Amino acid sequence: MSKPELAASVNVGQQVFHENQDKITALKNALDKLFTSADAKRFETINRLLDYVESDNSLFDADRLAFKEVLTSLQSSVTKDSSLTAIKMHKRISEDLDALNEIERNYEKELGQIFGHFDQRGIVLKREKWDAYVAHLKEQYSREKILKDYGTVLPAPVKDDPTDADSKKAEREIFGDKLPPKTIALTFDDGPHKQYTEEIAAILKQYEAPAVFFNVGQNLGTVNADGTATLAATAKISQKLRDAGFVIGNHSFSHAQLSKLSGDSLNKEIFNTDALLKSMDTNRSPLFRFPYGAHNQEGLQALEKAHLQSVMWNIDSLDWADPIPSSIADRVLKAVEKQGHGIILFHDIHDRAVKALPVIMDKLVADGYKFAGWDGSTFTVAKSEKAAPEKVSVSAGYSNSWAMVIGINDYAKWPKLQYAVQDAQGVRQILIEKLGFPADHVFSLQNGEATRNGILAAFHDRLANSSIQKNDRIFVFFAGHGATRKLSSGRDLGYIVPVDSDPNEFAADAIPMTEIQNISESLTSKHVLFVMDACYSGLGLTRGGASNYLRDNAKRIGRQMLTAGGTDQMVADGGPNGHSVFTWTLMQGLSGKADLNGDGIITATELAAYVAPAVAAVSKQTPAFGSLPGSEGGDFVFELPVETEYLNTSTAQLSNDAIALNSKLDSSRPEAIADSKNTGAKSAPVVKIKDLQGTVQTIVTPVAIPVSARQMAQHANDRGLQFYKEKHYDEAEAQFTEALKLRPDFALAANNLGFVYYKREKYAEAARWFENTVKIDPSRAIAYLNLGDSYFHVGDNAKAKKAYQTYLELNPNSPSATYAKQQIEKL
Template sequence: MKSKLMIAAAVAALAGAALTLYRHQPPTAPLATTAAAVPAVQPELQALLANYRKIIVLLADEKTLSDSERKAANQVGQSLFHENLERLARLQPLLAQTQALPPAQRDAADDALLSYIESAPGLYDADRLAFREVLLALQKLAAADQTLPAIKLHKRVSEDLAALEDIEKQYDKEISDIFARFEARAITPKREKWDDYIAHLRKLYSLEQIMKDYGVIMPYPQPQAAAAPANKEIFGNALPPKTVVLTFDDGPHGTYTEEIAAILKQYNVPGVFFEVGQNVGRYKDESKRLIDAGHAVGNHSYSHALLSKQSGDKLYGEIANADSALKAADARRSPLFRFPYGAHNAEGLAILSQLGLRSVMWNVDSMDWADPVPSSIANRVLSTLDKEKRGIILFHDIHDRSVKALPMVLDKLIADGYSFAGWDGQDFKVMRGAQPEPEKIAVSTGYANSYAVVIGINDYQKWPKLQYAVQDAKAIRETLVNRFGFDSERVFTLSNGEATRNNILAVFHDKLADARLKKDDRIFVFFAGHGATRQLSSGRNLGYIIPADSDPQQVSVDAIPMTDLQNIAESLNAKHVLFVMDACYSGLGLTRGGGSNAFLRDNARRIGRQMLTAGGADQMVADGGPGGHSVFTWTLLQALNGKADLNGDGLITATELAAYVAPAVSSVSQQTPAFGSLPGSEGGEFVFQLPAEAEFLNAQSTQLGADAIALNSKLDSGRSQQTDGNTVVIKNLQGGEQKIAAPQPVDASARQLAQRANDKGLQLYKEKQYAAAEAAFTEALKYRPDFGLAANNLGFVYYKQEKYAEAARWFENTIQIDASRAIAYLNLADARQKLNDSDKAKKAYASFLELAPNHPSAGYAREQLKK
């Protein structure tokens, strides 16, 4: 009961504070009396109530929250509270306008307003407390008018205020199951239980959604490492693998420190600058600029003396005086210390502990203080890291050669996938700017080179012409090259008249043979065209693919039997081969390989020869999919876009591909796709590695058309109906049935989980599933609160739903995470424009142009600045 009373008291306090501030608003000059202003009262009242309810939801859950969650909830509650203060200020002149209307309009407007407060359906007693300030303002306006209608209005409002006092008293005392009735007034108190009211509000709002709308997502709890003692030294070999800290000693320097900082900004990586106290006095503005840029500034003694040979006041002064100089330059200095030359004694460490400083050593010495050759400095750092695999790197920002060597080091480290850690106030952690712009991946896990044969035939000489095949082949080629990093010179494409029997066989026998395939290569084969089935005298069916020059009367002579493709597949010196045939036939042999718990390791050793076909004998390939594709290839493209990653590990195996495509296609067509392993397979799986999506959503981001969205919805729905848990039943290559189970989810880091959630959000956004996309981007930010990509994308989902204030908050969050991200400024400007905040919009457009003057949207931004 005590918690209920505390919440009620908090609600009353909020209302009282709002009233106090409201009463101190300056008098408003009379406005023109127009009926047009009257309708604006109702939306403001509804918004006032919504914010009031959200504050209660935040307060109701307060005791169940952690300290960090409580702090965030309070911040959001304050935002809601101040929004209502601004709303009350806007309501005052609107109410004054209402009272200045002609009598009939005024009386109708007053009655509508009070009827809503007194008896609107769905309002609880506690809801009406939100309108007390509105009633007081209306009472004051009525008191200033001595006409009979005004006197009646004053009486009605006074009775409503008295009823509100009764309501508040009921929530200020112990709540009973049965209440005595009071004399009826315009507002009849129902005196609901407070728990009922809270339960009602929780149906309307969730604490998580309220906080998210105001730019706050609470991250998933992370395991906390034991805190190191304040005086424990930090060493580079304690960092995670492939992680480095860039440190720069002996500055600040009048020229080179600024140049080093510019390079770090260009590469978007953090640094730690250990500064000499006597230099700080000369260049204190430089220290402030470094901190403003997100770098850490630490103590490197006052005069760069050899502190291991000093003691007493002199030793203390070297450390303390430098710290005072750093604090004078900028109080945000970091509590980090580096002993000159790395030399110290026990007394020096004790002084650091006394002053709250920590010693930071290094394990990778660039020797830039001695080596005059930049390339030699870079090679020394890189070779040392090749052995150490991680480390704190020692540079000096007082040498020109250090400036020249730094980009060489950064280029190589970024290419090798290193992360860059910065000081977060307590420890060195990987910072947001550590990742380079994503590049196309070259190969999937365990592959050396990737080859493909892509064939599409529409214009048959003697068979019926097709509409979809060439377009399908073109889309598959683009997906292989642009999404999965296949070298375009290793993707052999044949279209229409090029795809004769001789040319098709020549690709396999000659071009792939000339490529000198290695045992760790992979080959993807796609065929879109006619297929046929011929029954042999033995009764066995034999499937064929039909080249462009084939004669329907001579199938056994000038078509290509699947047995030939099987033989070719077995003869190719490649680890994995996958045939995907957008044609219908039967008559293929099948062998199945077993699964493995250690999939990636075992898969690298097993040969794989697999095939996925669009359907069986006597089935027509369904045309008429979106974009001029067949239904089968359209579904295949959606699968490769990420939908076939059934266990969320960032990999799509051939089995997962079949498990998604086969039931989805059969649910919307008469086709029954088949899948299996060909003779010679040892159970290996062809694997696609999904690239990490890096699209910052904006006004130019593409979305699927209505026909594509409708078909995808049918595909997903149909597949789910044919799936029993993670198991699906599909045809094998012999026409029988087989069960396929999706692999189990694998363990992943928070960063990987965040990326996968973001990628899922992009899929959903393209299909205009905004609520689901919002949930996916939210999930990404729970795993990784500093994920600027997901923050921007969440903001844009809000923008597409016309929730512009919420969108603006998340674009602002994106900029706080990564101030160099130009597109976030453009998105923020558009959101501000929608909110009619032209000054802030223009400021954001200007920032966008400053960062990206040659962006495709630069012309649009310049036009907005002219308005």
């Protein structure tokens, strides 16, 4: 496609996009008006809309994604109605939104296989490939016809003339190609948005990156005929941005194509928004961005009259046209790599930008790019007298995750073990179910499979091949015997013992740590972490430390190892659920306890800082940790998932022996220290851990990144869930309460706080919180079951019966349906 054709296509595409945005806004307003009316047919009308989105054969999966914002808005409107019909509709919409999220994830992965049918969802995913959808669109629509319909006919191609008007015009505007090499300016158009703008700002703060937010005036307020500006509630979002150090720019009043306007119509688009911005801040910035980048000579003259300056861009994320975050990120990064600098255009009115931004920022930071902010006269990189503290990224940022888990109980010639296979199975389960490793990427070897040849072949065939990419991570877990041999030089050499090894010949038939080192160096992945539930010594590790875990962690190769103990130490058996003490502690750490600074990610350094002192405190083992020779300081990262469990009577809690051991482990846990500025950032105290040569090293876990109130609320809820499962109800109550302080509309935390009261037999208090839960999320069936149980114990039979009946209406085929029916019969 030629440059003129591309430019025209993008321009018209943006017009089509914003026309559709106007239609979506009108549809959302109409649905909201309909639902709040007394029209008896309102549910029927909305159900027909849902039927269309869910089942119309003319829709591709990608077409359905266009309804995501409409359904989200509709769900909010439905929440205001407490009738059973509305509650059922809320549940249906929730399930449709789940399906739309699944569609988005599938397009991100571009999987070719057919997934199973989700019976509980109205939308049946067709699972067509994105390329197939694009081919379908090309059959349905002609680029030339669309351009013609929007008043654009491309002239015959001519050679570019460097002296043309565009070159002269460029001198009157700010373009990204004027920035220094390796410098990026971030800009976001069309806001403020009531949710996504603040989430984007929170992400930018994590990277200490400045940005310009170009606001549409009608999103900020209204302007009377006499020029008096009245700010709307949404203007507070922009005021918060300004207070946080971001720059607010003018993006016209109604997002009209200003190149087609003149006179008063043109001036109002510019000056009305300027009046609103001045009412927010008399020293408003002079930055203006023309919608679609389209303007004429009169438009530029109007900017001069208003003392405003046009800001263009040279890197377009096309996030308005692309619903897939990973595709947006890939496009931006390729453009940045090609151009080397520039102004990037994003939009802060969709969650796709929120999802793509951390991936983009991770890579830009890793590649050494700097972020320029507006200093009042130009875009510059801020200079400070001291280097800014470097932050870690909240995103793990890996392309793929791989693992090898090995467990051996049935040794032929070594003493048999009781726990190793169970340990390997437990670690595999937590990698897949908790930490997001794909099941087909987690390879297992147990007992007879774990011969010397079998282990080495698995490493070379499955982990050291072309399937592994440079941005992948590999986790290796071994549970079995370890041994140490003293060499003639006096140096110790450690071994892991395969199932077919002979104790008298292990120097020949076991696997020495030097071989593990060779394997490590042959792996192409970015980060590798070996965790060995075996005791041995004899591998020279470099010193670990938080100084290696900097914001450029994404570009540093990491090769790390954590072991259960040293020479002549026995691995402690008898942990809960058939695990060794070491592996049980490791699993508790990976479940969230090793997140010492509370930022939602666990680094290998944090994991060692939690596991090593805890295991040493309850056993005769001294776990060791360090980086393998050749490591460049990268730190393996686990990203904790968001907990979504609504506590109820079927929620499993830990056994008494598990709780007792965890209490001992936690007594030696290094506690995070909150920062003095109350930003939410935390750091952990230094921890002393031995390396495999027996030398004591000091490691410090990284300072946590600042996070949004929404993220802090989620982390508090997750900690509360940990405390609940350990029956520490006071601590659980405090965490759920903290979550609700940070986010009052957090239905999950409201339910969980209610269930803590229920567990402590404070039924009236529990009922109040369950009532709050169903007000926030009226289709959450389990909350009605909890509410029924609470009122049953209070003795309010009528309310209990109503709650049980609502639960059965929402979830008639659930495992708890029989229980609810039995409760109703008692009443």
